[in-house]
Amino acid sequence: MRVMSVVGNRPQFVKAAPLCRALRRGCEEILVHSGQHYDPELADLFFDELGIPEPDHALGIGPGTPLQQLAGMLTALEDLIGRERPDVVLVYGDTTTTLAGALAAAKTATPLAHVEAGLRSFDKTMPEEQNRVVTDHLSGLLLCPTAAAVANLAREGVTGGVHMVGDVMFDAALMFREAALARPGAAAFGLEPGGYELVTVHRAAATDTPEALRALVEVLAAIPGPAVFPVHPRTRAKLEAAGLWEAASGLPNVRLVPPVGYLDFTALLVTARAVVTDSGGVQKEAFFHRVPCVTLRDTTEWVETVEAGVNTLTGMDARAVGRALDGARFPDDPPELYGDGDASGRIAALVAEFAGR
Ligand code: UDP
Numbered sequence: 001m002r003v004m005s006v007v008g009n010r011p012q013f014v015k016a017a018p019l020c021r022a023l024r025r026g027c028e029e030i031l032v033h034s035g036q037h038y039d040p041e042l043a044d045l046f047f048d049e050l051g052i053p054e055p056d057h058a059l060g061i062g063p064g065t066p067l068q069q070l071a072g073m074l075t076a077l078e079d080l081i082g083r084e085r086p087d088v089v090l091v092y093g094d095t096t097t098t099l100a101g102a103l104a105a106a107k108t109a110t111p112l113a114h115v116e117a118g119l120r121s122f123d124k125t126m127p128e129e130q131n132r133v134v135t136d137h138l139s140g141l142l143l144c145p146t147a148a149a150v151a152n153l154a155r156e157g158v159t160g161g162v163h164m165v166g167d168v169m170f171d172a173a174l175m176f177r178e179a180a181l182a183r184p185g186a187a188a189f190g191l192e193p194g195g196y197e198l199v200t201v202h203r204a205a206a207t208d209t210p211e212a213l214r215a216l217v218e219v220l221a222a223i224p225g226p227a228v229f230p231v232h233p234r235t236r237a238k239l240e241a242a243g244l245w246e247a248a249s250g251l252p253n254v255r256l257v258p259p260v261g262y263l264d265f266t267a268l269l270v271t272a273r274a275v276v277t278d279s280g281g282v283q284k285e286a287f288f289h290r291v292p293c294v295t296l297r298d299t300t301e302w303v304e305t306v307e308a309g310v311n312t313l314t315g316m317d318a319r320a321v322g323r324a325l326d327g328a329r330f331p332d333d334p335p336e337l338y339g340d341g342d343a344s345g346r347i348a349a350l351v352a353e354f355a356g357r
Contacts, residue, residue: 004086008034008097013046073100117142118149119301166339185267193271202232222318225253
């Protein structure tokens with residue numbers, strides 16, 4: 001059985017870490033790195049510290065608009081699928097790389113499996129939402145992390161090949177927690193455990209216009225602090241281009257630092273007082289590590305965290321962020337939301353069965 005896994009972004013590397021191990025117990029995996037994330041601190045570092053196998057193929061797509069990247073990936077993947085003839089193409093999440101893998105599989109009539117299927121924010125202006133919807137509707141095996149994801153698919157008439165398996169990011173969180181706790185974490189930034197906020201921002205909606213970036217700087221100013229903000233290269237580039245980098249990096253309450261690796265990030269997260277983010281993965285990781293989360297968006301696909309009272313949606317509204325952080329606490333008895341830590345084992349078994357059909 002030959003499974004071609006297509007990855008290309010920071011969150012996909014995190015998800016691939018537990019799943020590559022599980023897949024390789026029973027299948028031959030051909031790992032493809034699209035090159036969508038190419039900065040060493042968003043890519044190479046993750047392969048090294050999470051023990052992800054060396055990619056069999058690196059497409060080396062690099063910078064460009066999402067459409068330019070998509071076009072480059074499609075051409076390269078068509079050729080690669082033709083040469084490698086996998087039984088299944090497997091894609092993760094909701095990025096340009098995901099969409100490219102899905103379209104290339106569909107157009108070469110190769111069965112497609114989607115990890116993190118069924119998630120919806122119901123905001124079709126989000127590039128990620130577009131990618132999710134198209135990918136799900138092309139997939140023959142839909143691997144859902146949550147009951148809400150299964151229900152979303154049913155509402156769209158997608159019921160065949162749908163399985164609730166749990167969340168691979170939870171597997172990763174359990175797998176690497178101990179290694180993360182051995183990192184210096186807060187101490188490396190002169191912060192007290194339990195006494196700081198951890199911030200991440202990278203989505204298009206927060207960074208693509210000067211107005212959005214000005215709102216972001218206002219939000220940063222409203223965080224009580226001390227806070228640490230590992231800045232995504234895209235966010236930094238956009239702040240610099242809008243002439244707002246000095247305003248952001250001069251704030252007394254928030255320290256802007258380069259992005260950190262998964263283990264250092266997890267170490268920072270575990271002892272944060274609260275997380276402030278627009279990331280999908282970080283909302284869940286806050287839940288895994290029992291840290292309250294404030295999400296700088298109006299919608300989320302991780303609705304169960306909001307229902308459980310551990311995640312507050314504020315949009316990019318400085319006052320709402322201040323209020324949410326004032327009241328942020330994590331409940332003593334949170335529900336179990338994302339499976340038992342073996343989503344990867346379940347996915348590997350389902351993929352092997354799907355490939356053998
Ligand atoms: N992350 C990291 N270093 C950082 C910021 C985030 O390792 O400086 C990790 C984080 O732990 C999570 C993943 O990156 O596993 C989330 O990626 P991102 O926010 O880029 O993407 P999203 O989840 O929003 O798709």
